[in-house]
Amino acid sequence: MLLLADIDFDAAAALLARYGLQLHRVADDAPIPGSYWGDCEAGLIGCNVYARGDTPVHSLLHEAAHLIVLPPERRAAVHTDATDSIEEEDAVCVLQALLGDALAGVGRDRVLADMDAWGYTFRLGSAKAYFEHDADSAWQWLQARGLTDAQRRLQLA
Template sequence: MTTPEEAAAEAREASVLRVADIAFDDARSLLARHGLQLHRVTDGAPIPGSYWGAPEAGIIGTQVYVRGDTPVHSMLHEAGHLIVLPAERRTQVHTDATDSIEEEDATCYLQILLADALPGVGRERLMRDMDAWGYSFRLGSTQAWFDHDADNARAWLARRGLLPASCVAA
């Protein structure tokens, strides 16, 4: 029997934007600008390189794998893991990109920025979806973390030239 808390969590997770809800070519183009290839796996099939298992996105080398039911935030998060890595490390990745807290924080920040480049997504929607999925931040929400507690992540990305020009002066 499902508890009310479990039912509420399932409803929140069901409301997140999925890869099937956006234009796949837009996502493919965005990732290609960062040297990554996006692959759509047949619905119901296992997702190669998925750390958490389906429907979460998977990564192997410079390849990002998704299904139609993969949350957009998951696709952007896993792509972000590869983007923050130097090219020589990217090719060695299979399923698990990092053990570094700094890289994980930078990845979370970057996935939010990447959402702005996807029509119909945007950072506000992505942050709501991250909260619904269960991302956990000290200040209680992704938005609060992004606005008030992500200076280290932002600085980490800036030092590596990974912030869009519009964010560098902000």
Template sequence: MPDVLRIADIDHSAIKSLLAHYGLSMVQVADGETIPGSYWGEEEAGIIGNTVYARSDTPVHSLLHEAGHLIVLPPERRAETHTDATDSIAEEDAVCYLQIMLGGTLPGVGRERVMTDMDAWGYTFRLGSARAWFEQDAENAKHWLIEHGLLTSSGEPV
């Protein structure tokens, strides 16, 4: 199990506030229990409707990624979402970009930590790392998010 930042390591009120900003909620599942709506199983976050499910051992990057899937969906599609939310490669790229940006808004997390944890967990990018992708190859993802009203024109989360 990679050494990544986990939900237990950060302020839950900051996570809940971030999710609430996008009309989402978080349900913390008891340790050892199965996480509802988890695509990857184990300690990975899950999504059902407007809710992100996580345990104390859930990686922060996983919670941000799954929340990102719900954030990029129109509200009417969120209600029918269960476990898998991706429509396209462009949307998946946008979610990866958004999770990095959202990490930068959380105290004690930051963009760098999210990218480091994405690499440790095994995300794969053409340029070899999340940081290289984010800095050199993610313009399409950034523009997708701007076009969908999820980033400002300067690239900050809305």
């Protein structure tokens, strides 16, 4: 699994900053604030995403995507659990793969493979199959919120 320590922290922070988020590096031996799953999984508090060197990149991108899909006025109230609905969760799974494409040395294929290794489950058997063949409603959800469009979808496919 690709970890935060394996990629350029500053590039990840710059990506999140484009969406009004701040990435905080947590000391390796410290608990991660706002982590829903605990252990090494990324955490959320307001517009802040917390991660350690051993945080999986897919976790960091997933939690950041939860904040990205929220209107800025709702972000301030987020602490640990940002999910609003199944539809949001599905859209966040697509968005985290797209965010992976924006980071050198990561890419959507790695994000999707790491999602499978972590234990995500999808009807078609893998995150990649979901992304490529079963995520139409997630694409529509993102598009309705101005987070992607059909042209961008084709460019990234």
